[in-house]
Amino acid sequence: MLVDIKNAASPVSVAKVADEVAQKPSDKTAVKSTGQIGADFRALRRARGWTLSELAEKLDRSVGWLSQVERGVSEPALDDVRTVAALFSLPVSFFFSHSPDTPESLYVVRAESRRAMSDDSKGLVESLLSPDLGGAFEIVHSVFAVGAKCPQPFVRPTEEAGYVIDGSLTLIIDDKEFALNTGDSFRFAGETVSWINQGTKPAVLIWVIAPPVY
Structure with missing residues (x-):
């Protein structure tokens, strides 16, 4: 179930998400996740039926950058994680609470x-x-x-x-x-x-x- 019970197929207000993220101190530092956050990005994107270009546009990032993040080649910045969390109504902590890699x-x-x-x-x-x-x-x-x-x-x-x-x-x-x-x-x-x-x-x-x- 979605946290705020939104229709999964309904359009997302990117402006609202941007406002919410803008209220927090900016942090462009790349996070360390051994590719786990990128895998979450990919799963969330596919669950909504979004293409790489659609999510990249919402993040104001390039398709190439997002593809690298999803494949674990690059890591997103904390600001990117905050934006994705807001888009999918998830707490930011969700992306940093993976089980130990065993x-x-x-x-x-x-x-x-x-x-x-x-x-x-x-x-x-x-x-x-x-x-x-x-x-x-x-x-x-x-x-x-x-x-x-x-x-x-x-x-x-x-x-x-x-x-x-x-x-x-x-x-x-x-x-x-x-x-x-x-x-x-x-x-x-x-x-x-x-x-x-x-x-x-x-x-x-x-x-x-x-x-x-x-």
């Missing part, structure tokens, strides 16, 4: 190594359960605070499924309301969706999205 990191995500995809400022805390952003689907651990409500209904070109680990969540699919409780599961594809936690404790869900939207 043989198991390609397959396993330890509980203490989950990558945060949002904070609790909007009543929804998400972390990535998949080893990376590539692949045909992504798995997200989502915690909905009591009273948290989807800012607006969303539609995505995806097939999604979920399982309620704890608590309860009201899911609205095409104006049909479903009260989900611990142990319940769901699936939808292409419908208009919204949600609200009307329970008395946080709702904890596992959410699977195909293809990835982050």
Whole structure:
């Protein structure tokens, strides 16, 4: 799920992103990531269906530079990371929280190594359960605070499924309301969706999205 539940296919306000990034001190220093950040850039770009030139334009960078970053030949500056984070509604820390590069990191995500995809400022805390952003689907651990409500209904070109680990969540699919409780599961594809936690404790869900939207 997107942190701010935006439609993954909707246009991004580059001007708004630029304003947000401009409010922070500029930093053109290249970050050190052994190519991991570039791989994230590529996965995020492909998830949105953007070409190299489309993302390069949003970053005010050349296609050649972006291609080198995605292939791990060059490293982006912190300013570039901030811009990409804003474009995809991710915290900057997401790009610097990779698991240690070990043989198991390609397959396993330890509980203490989950990558945060949002904070609790909007009543929804998400972390990535998949080893990376590539692949045909992504798995997200989502915690909905009591009273948290989807800012607006969303539609995505995806097939999604979920399982309620704890608590309860009201899911609205095409104006049909479903009260989900611990142990319940769901699936939808292409419908208009919204949600609200009307329970008395946080709702904890596992959410699977195909293809990835982050």
